Structures are given as structure tokens and as C-alpha cells.
């Protein structure tokens with residue numbers, strides 16, 4: 195289906211460019227707003243070219259506690275980063291090990307357990323959030339990083355993905371490792387994990403963004419502003435009641451909030467695409 | 476160099492018994508080939524020796540040490556798998572070195588052994604590559620290299636050549652033979668290809684449905700097959716069989732009203748009452764004048780293969796299908812009547828019921 199017609203290629207490119215403009219425009223406006231003072235943002239119409247206060251706004255956001263939140267964006271970014279990394283790495287570790295158990299070990303009720311995990315975790319966070327809250331509260335993990343991460347690191351999807359991948363690995367490979375003297379632990383570390391590295395990279399990207407964008411859970415369990423994540427913080431900056439919203443700082447924070455996921459995607463893009471399209475065998 | 480022995484090996488998967496009692500003593504430096512049709516339990520037997528499956532009944536010894544309950548790694552064996560089973564993410568060097576690293580061998584020793592094996596197998600320039608950058612034959616050699624570096628007591632092969640194309644198979648077959656002559660490691664080799672089996676084996680174990688049909692040297696198995704299964708399985712094209720009756724005090728067999736074949740020496744007087752089957756290999760028919768004919772065939776299809784000619788036809792008397800192999804290129808039309816003689820000592824006599832060899 196490759197047609198080499200000039201007008202067709204012109205049309206397709208136009209549509210693509212239009213699509214990109216539609217996608218990028220709000221981000222551009224956000225960026226412009228983050229470089230201006232509150233007054234010039236609120237002017238009508240809002241100017242569409244960058245202003246002069248970029249450095250000042252970003253420094254203010256990163257360093258000082260804002261009027262409405264009481265904690266710096268820097269701290270919130272750190273919290274978000276810890277949470278996203280914790281969730282991504284935790285999910286990957288746990289699901290790798292779970293999939294390993296399901297594929298390579300024979301134990302009683304193996305299938306029952308697998309389907310139980312599969313079914314329960316297909317329910318989204320929101321559905322099981324009250325009991326989860328109860329548990330985390332009883333464990334005294336409200337307002338901790340562990341509390342932010344732990345309930346979210348079991349992953350049926352990732353377990354399923356790794357299970358399917360492991361099942362495509364020929365059994366003879368496992369047997370060759372046994373003949374070579376690799377026990378279950380070494381086989382996992384030396385052979386299975388490196389062979390899954392493209393899938394791991396792809397999952398890492400997806401899960402990092404998933405963790406970064408968590409809203410409801412951190413909202414519930416963090417009352418101490420020191421544990422606010424980016425999303426919570428930005429939302430709080432907007433809830434100022436009577437006062438003036440610091441739009442310039444909100445916008446600077448928003449841009450800052452976009453950077454880590456974008457960085458992860460761009461940096462891991464190669465591995466990511468490979469992981470989604472090819473399996474190494 | 477090591478010996479190994481299999482004593483009354485039985486194996487069941489659940490209710491299904493796959494091996495029904497295999498016995499064999501393997502000598503030092505011997506090259507044993509396990510041969511049999513697909514599904515007869517060859518791989519299962521090899522995997523029992525390797526320790527990849529548990530034995531149901533019986534004992535396996537390597538160098539007089541019982542290994543029944545040892546892990547594969549503790550048995551001092553090495554195995555070449557049908558799909559090679561190389562680690563895809565490791566370089567060739569690491570593929571060969573992995574087993575040694577696990578054994579905590581020193582870096583210098585590992586290097587020495589890997590380079591030595593690579594030298595023997597002509598893999599030295601490839602050591603830095605990954606398995607997927609290698610051809611089938613090269614991967615095959617890496618799989619053997621991985622075994623050689625271990626200096627195992629027992630070398631196991633499971634159909635190692637079946638994934639290669641025909642030409643490479645012949646070449647690798649020769650290389651395996653040379654390698655064995657050079658290193659002299661006791662080996663057990665599984666195949667369903669009889670040419671591989673005949674050329675590689677010091678001794679053959681021919682298997683049929685989980686039983687040993689015969690154990691013997693390739694020539695033994697070819698010249699004196701122990702039963703109709705071995706007789707039909709070994710040799711290509713396959714042996715011709717016909718029902719026959721012993722007569723003349725066991726000195727000859729009657730194969731039709733007008734035709735009989737003489738047996739060598741005193742014949743088989745003690746089996747005079749048995750129903751028997753006679754077997755004659757296609758290459759043992761000798762063409763002759765009509766006057767001297769022992770068997771006459773009406774030709775059907777003639778295949779000229781160059782080195783020899785295969786004549787497919789039917790016996791004139793009772794219409795049994797026969798295949799005859801004649802040297803060189805011969806021209807016959809369909810429906811020609813051909814006359815043959817058979818040397819008495821080339822006739823195989825089997826009991827009808829059990830299929831056991833009688834002569």
C-alpha cells in the first residue's frame with residue numbers, strides 16, 4: 195500500500211502537521227504562561243509569545259514554598275519521582291518473579307492463583323481503594339513514601355506479559371542451564387532477566403508514567419504537605435479560595451511536571467520500541 | 476574416559492509407560508547411538524541419563540557411581556540439544572564459559588579452555604558474536620564447544636543435526652566423528668536417521684516403542700537383525716518380507732507353489748513346525764537367466780538413481796510387492812519379467828508370530 199503521489203503525500207503531511215499543532219498548542223501556551231507575570235497572563239487576550247520572567251518563575255517554583263501549598267515544587271518533584279520509580283521498579287520486580295514462579299515451578303493451585311491475581315487486579319485502583327486505605331492506615335503508612343508506593347506495585351498486566359514471554363522461551367534453554375549447573379536463582383538472574391530486558395524497558399516507560407500520573411491514591415493518603423506529589427501540588431495551587439491564583443507558578447510547575455516522563459520516553463525510546471515490536475530469541 | 480550403565484530403566488509419565496526396561500553397558504570411549512522411529516522414547520532415555528527427568532524404575536551409573544538422584548550438573552555430563560539452546564543474549568565466548576563460571580573456575584583456566592575448544596571447532600573469530608549472528612552449522616559447533624570445555628565424563632546428543640540442511644548434515648556428521656576420535660569422550664547420540672547412526676556408532680541401540688529391539692554394532696544390526704522390526708527399520712530401501720514354510724527338514728523354505736529358496740548349511744531343522752517370514756534385502760537380489768530363476772518379478776516402477784537402480788515390482792507367483800536394488804543404471808520397461816537368484820546366507824528367517832530371528 196505504498197502510493198507515490200505528490201498530492202497524497204502533501205495531504206498526509208498536512209494532516210499530520212495539523213495534528214501535531216493541535217497537540218502541541220496547549221503545551222506551548224502553558225510554556226508561554228510560565229514565562230510571564232500573573233498580570234500579563236490574565237490580560238485579555240493573553241499574549242502568545244514568551245515573556246521575560248522565565249528564570250524568575252522557575253526559580254520561585256523550584257525553591258520556595260508557594261503561598262498555597264507550603265512546600266517547594268522541588269520537594270514535590272522528588273516525591274513524584276520516588277513514587278513513580280518505586281512503582282515502576284516494584285511492579286517490574288514483583289511481576290518478573292511472579293511470572294517466573296507461574297511458568298517454571300509446579301505448585302499446587304498454580305492456575306487458581308494465577309487467575310485470582312489476574313481477576314482481582316483487573317479491578318482498577320479506585321474500586322479497591324477503601325480497603326486498601328484501611329490496610330495502609332493500620333500499618334501506619336499514611337504520609338510515607340512506602341505507603342504511596344506499596345499498594346500500587348502488584349501488577350496483573352505485567353505479570354501476564356512476562357508470563358507470556360517466558361512461555362515462548364524454549365524449554366531446552368532452561369534445561370541447558372540446568373546442565374550447565376545454574377540453579378533456579380542463577381537461571382533467573384543470568385538468563386531470564388537479561389532476555390526480558392526489552393520488555394522490561396518498555397514496561398518501565400509505561401509504568402513510570404502510570405506512577406507519575408497517580409492522583410487519587412496520593413490525594414487520599416497524604417495529609418502532610420511534605421509528601422505531596424506534583425499532581426496534588428498543582429491541584430492545591432489552584433484551590434486558593436479568595437486569593438489570586440499564581441498562574442505563572444502553576445504553569446511553571448506544570449512544565450516541570452512534564453519533563454521527567456518526556457525524558458524517560460525519549461531516553462528509552464529505542465528500547466521501548468524494540469520491546470513492543472520484537473522478541474529476542 | 477568413563478563407563479556408564481543402564482540397568483532396567485523404566486519410565487512412565489502418569490499412566491503412560493514410555494520405557495519398558497532398558498539395559499545397556501556403555502564402555503569407555505564408546506560412541507553409542509540410540510536409533511528408532513519418532514516417539515519410541517529415545518529422547519526420554521537420553522533425558523533420563525542427563526538427569527532432566529526422574530527415573531521411574533531402574534538404575535543409571537556413571538563410572539560405577541549411581542546417579543539416579545543427582546542433578547544434571549552433578550553428573551558430569553554435557554548435552555547438545557536439538558535446537559542448540561544457546562543463550563541468545565550472551566556472546567559465543569560467554570555461552571561456552573557459562574558452565575565453567577558457575578563452577579567457579581579461575582578466569583585464566585576458563586579462557587584457556589574456551590580458546591582451546593574454539594580452536595578445535597574453528598570458532599575463534601566468532602567468539603565475540605551473539606548466537607543470532609551465526610549460521611546453523613556454526614551454532615551447532617558452539618553447542619558442542621559448550622560441552623567440550625566442560626571436559627565431561629559423558630557427552631549426550633539429542634538429534635543435533637536434524638535442524639541442518641542435507642549437505643551441512645553430512646559435513647557435521649563427519650566432524651562429530653573426528654571430534655570423537657580426537658577427544659575420545661564416551662558419547663550417547665540419539666537420532667532417527669539411520670545413515671547417521673550407521674556412520675557414527677560403535678554400537679547401536681535400536682529402540683521400538685520403549686523396548687530395546689537390538690543392541691549391536693552397525694554391521695551386526697544390518698547383517699543379523701534380531702527381529703522383523705530391526706530388519707525393516709535398518710537399511711534403505713527397506714527389506715522385503717514374505718510368508719514362507721520350512722520344508723525339506725528345514726533346509727529350504729517354500730515361498731510359493733513353484734518357488735523355494737535354499738538355506739545355508741543344515742538349515743533350521745528344529746523350527747520345522749514354525750510359521751516363518753523370510754526377509755531379503757533389496758541389494759541381495761542377483762539377476763540371472765530365466766532357467767536358473769529362484770524368484771521372478773514383474774516390474775512396475777523403475778527408479779534410476781545413478782549409482783544404482785531401484786526396481787519396484789511384484790512376484791510373479793503370488794503377487795507380493797518387492798523392491799530390488801541393482802548396481803549402476805539399468806533400463807527396464809514396466810511389466811518386464813525379471814529372474815533373480817538369492818545367496819543362501821543372505822536370507823533372514825523370522826518367526827511369524829513374535830518376529831524373532833530364527834537363523
Ligand SMILES: Nc1ncnc2c1ncn2[C@@H]1O[C@H](COP(=O)(O)OP(=O)(O)O)[C@@H](O)[C@H]1O
Nearest residue numbers: 488491493511512513514515516517518519520
Ligand atoms: N513430559 C512428558 N509428558 C508426557 N509424555 C511424554 C513426555 N515426554 C515424552 N512423552 C511421550 O513419550 C513418548 C516418547 O517421547 P520421546 O522420548 O520424545 O520420543 P523420541 O525422542 O523417540 O521421538 C512420546 O509418546 C511422548 O508423547
Ligand SMILES: [Mg+2]
Nearest residue numbers: 517518519634
Ligand atoms: Mg526426540
